Amino acid sequence: MIRYRLKELMAEHQFKTGARLTFDEIAKATAIHRTTLSKIANQRSYNTTTDNIDKLCDFFNCEVGEIMEHVKKID
Structure with a gap:
């Protein structure tokens, strides 16, 4: 599953x-x-x-991996 880190980036800002x-x-x-x-x-x-x-990476001046991450599903 892909998890977005937008809230975390906003908090860091x-x-x-x-x-x-x-x-x-x-x-x-x-x-x-x-x-x-x-x-x-x-x-x-x-x-x-x-x-x-891409727009979020430009805005936060970060890499894709800082915006989103792969999280393994737990069954």
């Missing part, structure tokens, strides 16, 4: 800058709809486009 980062701010900067950002952050196994991942 807040810790580093002292400023709260909202989905609205990310949406304005990346042109990713706020609803899509919410789904990436909150829905398990949400499937988004590589274009969105």
Whole structure:
């Protein structure tokens, strides 16, 4: 299963800058709809486009592995 780390990146940003980062701010900067950002952050196994991942990598100045990770399912 793919797990997105969007909430963690937002928390890291807040810790580093002292400023709260909202989905609205990310949406304005990346042109990713706020609803899509919410789904990436909150829905398990949400499937988004590589274009969105690319935009988030640019926004957070990070690599793909910092945005998402593979987690093995426990049966």
